[in-house]
Amino acid sequence: MELTHSLKKRATNMVWTAAGRYDFEPVYLFFHSNNEPSLYLNTLEGLAYRTMNPDILLPFLKGLDFGRKPEKFRSLAQLVLEQAVFSRECSRRSSLSALREEYARLHLTEFLPAGRYTELGWERQALIHWKRVLHMDLTDFSRRELSLADAMENIAALPDAELVRSTKAIFRKYYYYQPLDARKSETTKFVGAGLFLVILGQLFSGDLHIRLSGPDKNSFSPVFSRLYVMGKHLLSQTTAKEDHEYMLHTFGPCLFSDRQMALFEKTFCTGYHSRSLLWYAGATSPDLIFGAEQETQYRKNLQYYQKDKRYYERSIHQITEHLKQVLEEQQEPDLVRVQSGHLNPGQVYRIPAMHDLSVFYREIIWPMPDFTVDLVLDASSSRCQEQESIAAQAYLITQSLQELQIPVQVTSFRSIRGYTILQLLKTYRETGIADGIFHFFTAGNNRDGLAFRAIRPLMEQYDAPHAKRIVLILTDALPSDSRRAASDHGLLRGKDYRDTLAIEDTREAIRLLRSEGICVAAIFWGGDYAVPSLRRIYGDFFIRIKQIQQFPDAVSSLMMRLLDQMHEQ
Amino acid sequence: MNWMDQMGIRPELQKEVAHFRERFDKDTAPSSVRDAAEVPRFHYLGKDIMEKAICALLCEKNLLLAGPKATGKNVLAENLAWIFGRPCWNVSFHVNVDASYLIGTDTFDGEKVVFRPGPVYQCARYGGFGILDEINMAKNEAMAVLHATLDYRRILEVSGYDRIVLHPAARFIGTMNYGYAGTRELNEALGSRFLVLQMPTISEKQLDLLLKTEYPEIGRNMCRQLSAIFYELDAKAESAEISPRAVDLRGLLDAVALMRLGLSPLDACDMGLTNKVFDATERAIIHDVIAARIPKSWN
Numbered sequence: 001m002e003l004t005h006s007l008k009k010r011a012t013n014m015v016w017t018a019a020g021r022y023d024f025e026p027v028y029l030f031f032h033s034n035n036e037p038s039l040y041l042n043t044l045e046g047l048a049y050r051t052m053n054p055d056i057l058l059p060f061l062k063g064l065d066f067g068r069k070p071e072k073f074r075s076l077a078q079l080v081l082e083q084a085v086f087s088r089e090c091s092r093r094s095s096l097s098a099l100r101e102e103y104a105r106l107h108l109t110e111f112l113p114a115g116r117y118t119e120l121g122w123e124r125q126a127l128i129h130w131k132r133v134l135h136m137d138l139t140d141f142s143r144r145e146l147s148l149a150d151a152m153e154n155i156a157a158l159p160d161a162e163l164v165r166s167t168k169a170i171f172r173k174y175y176y177y178q179p180l181d182a183r184k185s186e187t188t189k190f191v192g193a194g195l196f197l198v199i200l201g202q203l204f205s206g207d208l209h210i211r212l213s214g215p216d217k218n219s220f221s222p223v224f225s226r227l228y229v230m231g232k233h234l235l236s237q238t239t240a241k242e243d244h245e246y247m248l249h250t251f252g253p254c255l256f257s258d259r260q261m262a263l264f265e266k267t268f269c270t271g272y273h274s275r276s277l278l279w280y281a282g283a284t285s286p287d288l289i290f291g292a293e294q295e296t297q298y299r300k301n302l303q304y305y306q307k308d309k310r311y312y313e314r315s316i317h318q319i320t321e322h323l324k325q326v327l328e329e330q331q332e333p334d335l336v337r338v339q340s341g342h343l344n345p346g347q348v349y350r351i352p353a354m355h356d357l358s359v360f361y362r363e364i365i366w367p368m369p370d371f372t373v374d375l376v377l378d379a380s381s382s383r384c385q386e387q388e389s390i391a392a393q394a395y396l397i398t399q400s401l402q403e404l405q406i407p408v409q410v411t412s413f414r415s416i417r418g419y420t421i422l423q424l425l426k427t428y429r430e431t432g433i434a435d436g437i438f439h440f441f442t443a444g445n446n447r448d449g450l451a452f453r454a455i456r457p458l459m460e461q462y463d464a465p466h467a468k469r470i471v472l473i474l475t476d477a478l479p480s481d482s483r484r485a486a487s488d489h490g491l492l493r494g495k496d497y498r499d500t501l502a503i504e505d506t507r508e509a510i511r512l513l514r515s516e517g518i519c520v521a522a523i524f525w526g527g528d529y530a531v532p533s534l535r536r537i538y539g540d541f542f543i544r545i546k547q548i549q550q551f552p553d554a555v556s557s558l559m560m561r562l563l564d565q566m567h568e569q
Numbered sequence: 570m571n572w573m574d575q576m577g578i579r580p581e582l583q584k585e586v587a588h589f590r591e592r593f594d595k596d597t598a599p600s601s602v603r604d605a606a607e608v609p610r611f612h613y614l615g616k617d618i619m620e621k622a623i624c625a626l627l628c629e630k631n632l633l634l635a636g637p638k639a640t641g642k643n644v645l646a647e648n649l650a651w652i653f654g655r656p657c658w659n660v661s662f663h664v665n666v667d668a669s670y671l672i673g674t675d676t677f678d679g680e681k682v683v684f685r686p687g688p689v690y691q692c693a694r695y696g697g698f699g700i701l702d703e704i705n706m707a708k709n710e711a712m713a714v715l716h717a718t719l720d721y722r723r724i725l726e727v728s729g730y731d732r733i734v735l736h737p738a739a740r741f742i743g744t745m746n747y748g749y750a751g752t753r754e755l756n757e758a759l760g761s762r763f764l765v766l767q768m769p770t771i772s773e774k775q776l777d778l779l780l781k782t783e784y785p786e787i788g789r790n791m792c793r794q795l796s797a798i799f800y801e802l803d804a805k806a807e808s809a810e811i812s813p814r815a816v817d818l819r820g821l822l823d824a825v826a827l828m829r830l831g832l833s834p835l836d837a838c839d840m841g842l843t844n845k846v847f848d849a850t851e852r853a854i855i856h857d858v859i860a861a862r863i864p865k866s867w868n
Contacts, residue, residue, distance in 0.1 A: 006850040013810055013854045017801050017861060022808040043861045094790055098864035318809045335665075346669060346685075349677035552809070 011037035012310075018046025025310070027061075032106065040103040043096075047085045056160045057081075060167075072122045073171060076152070079129050080167050083156035104130040125149060148174050243277075243417045251281035251421055256457065264457055272485035272497065272505055273450040279421045280458060283436045294441050297387065301438040304388035305395060312396050315552040319400035322556035326563055327369060327404060335361040371468035371566060372407045372428055374459055378475040379412035379423070380446035386525070389548070390474055391440040393525070397472065397555055398426065398434045407466070410437050411458055413451035415481045416444035420451050422458060447497060448479035449505035452513060470562050471513060471520045477533040477542075479506045507537045519562045523555065541565075573652065577616050578623070585627050590654045593738040598695035603656040612782075613645040614775040618766060622649055625764045631719050631741040633704070633760070636768025639818035642744040643702065645768070650698035655738055657698040658688040666707040668714040672727055684730055689741075693718065693725045696738030704743035704759075712759050715741075719762035770803065771818065784825050791834070794862045795821060798838065801858050811851045815842050834863045 008029060014037060015026040026049075030041035048057070064073045090096045107130045128141055128149040138146060148170070155166040247254075254261060261278065269276050284294065305312060337344075337358045347359040375394055383390060394410055401408045407428035414421055421444075426436045452473075459469065479502035484494040495501055513520050521541035524530055525548075534542045541561070543554045573583050597605060613619055625632045626649060634642040650657035660671065673687040692699035704712070718725045723735040743763055771779070776796045780787055799821055806813040824841030828834050843855045 006853075009810075009850060010853050010857060013805065014857050014861065016808075016810070017805065017858050020801075020804065022804070022810070037857075039857055039861055093862065094794055094867075095860065095862055095864040098866060099861070314809045321812070346674040346676060349675055349682040352677070353682055 007031070007035055007037055011042050014039055014042035015046040015049070018043040019049035020046075021049065024049070038103065040096075040099040041082075043099065044082060044085050047089050048081060051085060051088050052081075053160045056164055060164045073175075075122045076125060076171070077167060079125060080152050080156065080163070083129075083153055084158075084163055087156045100133055104133040108134070125152070144174075243419065246417065247279045247419055247421070251279060251423065252284070255280040255282065255424065255461070260457070264454065268450060268454040272494070272501070273420075273447070273453075274486040275418065275494075276415075276447065276450055276483065276486075277419045278450075278454050279419045281421055281423045283423065283425045283439045294439060297441040298438050301388050301391035301440060302435070305392045305438070308392075312392060315396055316400045316403065318552040319396070319556050319559075320403045322552075323400065323404055323559055323563075326560050338362045369404060369406045369466070371466050371470055372409070372459075373401050374455065374469065374471045375408060375410045376452070376455060376471060376473045376475075377410065377412040377425075377440060378446050378448070378473070379414040379440060379442050380444055380480075381442055382446070382476060382478060382480075384442045387440060387442045389525070391438050393523070393551060394425075394440065394474060395434060395437045396551070398437060400555070402431060402434065408434070409458070410434070411455060412440055413446065413448075413455075414442070414444040415447040415450075415483070418483050420447045420454060422451060422454060424458060427461075445481040445483075446479055447481040447483075447502075448475070449502065449509045452506065452509035468566055469518045470559075470566065471518055472558075473520070473522045473538075475522050475524060476526065477503075477506075477522065477524060477530045477537055479503065503533050503536055510537055519566050521558055521562055523558065525551075572612060576612075576614075576619060578620055582620060582623050582627075586623060586652055589627065589738075593696060594654060596696060596736075596738070597654075598656045598691070598697060602691060602695060603658070603697065605654055605656050607651070609644065609647045609651050611641075611644045611779070613641050613648045614771075614778060615641070615645075615769065618645065618768065619648070621766055623652070625766075626653065626740050626742075629737075629740075630764045631743070631762060633743040633745065633763035633765045634768050635745050635765055637746055637770065638813055638816055640768035640770055642746075642768055643700065646698070646700045646702075646742040646744060649742065650700070653698065653738075653740075655696060655698045655740075657700060658692050659700045659702060660688045661702045662704050662706040664706060664708065667711050668728070671711075672714065672725065675729075684727070689715065689718065690725060690727065690733075692741070693733055693735045693739050696736030699739070699741045701741055701743040703745060705745040712756075716758060716762065719759075773800065776818075780822075780825065783822060784829065786829070787825060791867070795825070795838075798842075798859055798862050801862075802842065802855065805854070805858070811854055812846060812848075814845045815851075815855045817842060817845060820845060833865075834867045835859060835865060838863065 011029040011031065012026055015029070016022050026042075026045060028045060030038040030045070032038055061074070061077065064070055064077060086096060086100060090100075108127070124141065124145060125148060128138060128145060129152075131138055132149070132153075141149075151170050151173075152167075155163055155170070158166060256264065261280075265278055268278065284291065337347075338360050339357045340360055344359055344361050350356040350359055375397055377390055377394055379387075398408045398410060408426065409424070409428045410426040412423045412425060414423075425439055426434045430436070455471070480498035481502070483497065485497040485501055485505070487494040497505075510520050519541075520538065521543075522534060522538045523543055523545070524534055525545045531544060534544065541558075543558045545551055545554050573586070622632055622634075622645060632649075634645060636642060647657065660666075669687065671687050671689040673690045674685055675682050676685045677683075686694070689699055691697065714726075717723075718735065719741060723739075725733050725735065727733065741763075773796055776799060777792055780792050780795060799816070799818065802811070803816045805811045806816045820841035821838075822841075824834075824837040827837035827840060832840075838859045839856060843852050843859065846852050846855060
């Protein structure tokens with residue numbers, strides 16, 4: 001049998017069940033030679049998590065790894081631990097003795113003849129151990145071997161600290177055991193450099209840069225590159241042409257033609273945004289500097305996701321299951337009155353009374369899903385500490401919806417040098433693994449009001465599969481841009497685009513989207529500070545998440561509300 | 570009433586319930602329509618929840634019992650109808666529930682069109698307890714017909730026929746499991762017409778008592794292991810490792826019934842719990858939970 005994902009899932013679940021906790025990844029997973037998970041050993045490991053102190057146990061086990069013959073000492077320690085956990089738990093779990101004997105039998109049949117192993121080899125200690133469990137004859141073993149087995153068995157009832165101390169003493173007595181200290185982590189030498197990078201990162205936090213959320217050794221090159229970029233572009237008073245060139249180099253060619261862009265800017269860049277410009281970009285940057293930074297952030301986003309992949313996979317499954325139920329419910333057949341079909345007894349009176357023969361009904365099922373989802377990510381510098389988690393959340397939502405065949409498009413937005421850039425990370429047409437989302441990075445400001453108005457061309461760029469639309473926005477609801485809001489009077493200097501002005505402008509943009517029949521909602525992960533502006537901009541259609549564990553439930557419930565709203569429209 | 574004593578329900582509440590019964594005892598539905606609620610199959614075991622529910626009903630309010638699977642929502646609703654000595658109508662909600670399903674519909678009796686009353690109508694007329702089971706399965710717009718029935722107006726508009734004022738003993742008890750297959754969020758207008766009780770998951774002590782009450786011959790150890798299986802499956806469903814289908818108290822009790830007839834505990838639990846899930850990996854995980862608790866040798 002191949003060691004599949006589902007077998008690993010089973011083994012992990014055995015450990016979690018016994019531990020009574022689900023917030024850790026087991027250090028070991030045990031399988032039989034046919035790859036079937038070992039119920040006994042995995043349960044025992046879970047019980048060890050429940051009954052033993054990891055602060056005492058883990059340093060001991062790690063110490064074994066750094067000593068001589070780690071495999072031998074680890075296996076012997078496992079025998080001691082097996083005995084210890086079993087003695088502590090057997091009275092509480094009726095099945096433990098039977099499972100232990102079953103495992104011992106299996107172990108002995110899988111084992112090679114005892115005579116093959118040298119005296120005091122750990123394999124012979126395992127033989128003694130499991131034979132004892134089955135009350136088998138032990139005359140083949142020497143007195144010294146049996147005395148070691150006795151010693152290991154006798155310490156099983158001791159408390160954790162004494163158990164570890166006594167195990168070490170036994171190992172020293174029988175094997176001259178001398179564990180080495182765990183080597184100092186190589187990562188410590190990067191601490192100084194890391195601090196340096198953090199400081200630099202804070203220095204260069206203008207509206208230009210991709211912010212790396214945590215330092216690593218690969219960050220040197222982009223950070224130094226920033227100095228160059230700073231000098232060349234940011235601090236200079238650039239001309240319109242230079243800005244345009246900069247957009248082209250940094251974000252790649254605009255997705256729309258000049259003619260189309262002129263039309264979009266005429267439509268959307270009005271009022272407060274009359275001096276702003278738009279740029280629609282693809283997922284990756286062709287620019288050497290930005291490209292390198294983006295690539296670094298891509299790797300970080302991916303690593304962040306991989307680290308908790310199991311959690312995210314579970315969450316995707318959970319959201320998918322919830323939404324499937326809602327969609328199935330909405331897929332209930334419509335009953336249409338007809339003159340032949342299933343008889344509707346409640347309507348039969350209409351035949352004699354009204355000569356109406358439409359007393360039958362027919363079920364008509366409408367095709368589903370009949371809507372698209374646009375996921376819009378705030379990619380301004382203010383989110384730089386959360387960019388990996390935003391990418392993971394966006395990926396989670398996207399994959400969940402895609403599982404249900406719902407077309408999803410993902411767009412991030414930011415404002416730099418007067419341009420509001422909408423970057424398409426995934427289109428409706430891409431239906432496989434949406435790893436384009438991991439190209440998400442933060443930089444610049446967020447002129448939300450303009451971004452939400454200007455998103456329409458992207459939504460309509462391709463033949464949208466469905467007319468009904470949902471827009472989900474991952475935001476901190478704090479719109480702000482270094483470029484001022486244009487004043488109605490051309491001669492006057494406009495006000496800052498932030499606080500109430502920006503919030504009201506964003507609210508108006510959301511109202512416009514809703515007036516076109518688009519359901520809009522926001523998802524915010526963070527503290528209370530953003531709630532008033534979230535409520536002002538999005539009304540009741542937002543969710544605030546305080547812990548990532550709430551995310552799947554919150555997203556499901558928000559989607560259910562949006563689907564209900566859309567269904568009622 | 571002895572049972573309420575055993576539960577430890579406050580004497581003043583017991584007195585109020587007795588007063589309610591005295592007041593409406595003679596005023597009940599004709600036996601051709603519905604008998605008063607019979608002694609329920611299970612007794613609800615949570616004293617606090619029971620007292621809160623009694624208070625709400627004595628105050629002439631409707632009650633919404635919200636909680637996950639296996640929290641005893643229906644058991645409590647039936648117990649309440651029995652305690653108050655009222656006939657009860659059980660209405661199972663589904664996505665196609667509409668006004669005619671709840672209130673009644675026109676039908677042809679061979680000579681003329683007549684009104685065939687629905688469960689809500691009968692409840693209102695005869696002062697029954699209407700158990701609106703899985704109320705959030707229905708579409709919110711279908712429930713709008715009950716708004717006037719459930720709020721202070723206590724009236725029921727029977728379109729084309731009559732408007733009836735609710736019998737003073739009539740009460741409605743909704744049950745809902747948020748997040749259960751096919752459920753939706755109750756809209757504010759409907760939700761505000763109920764007092765809501767969040768039903769706690771059955772406690773270990775209560776589960777133990779339930780198993781022993783139902784199957785007095787069950788051994789202490791078996792009882793402990795079965796109860797542990799139930800909570801371990803519950804934790805697994807909470808962590809989204811398995812679907813909540815297997816966290817099935819009814820299934821657990823059914824398994825004990827099978828054991829009584831000689832089926833091995835492992836097989837009985839598989840029938841009552843494991844096989845309710847159709848995904849092979851989930852089934853294996855659930856079986857592992859049971860096998861880690863119940864030895865094969867047990868009979």
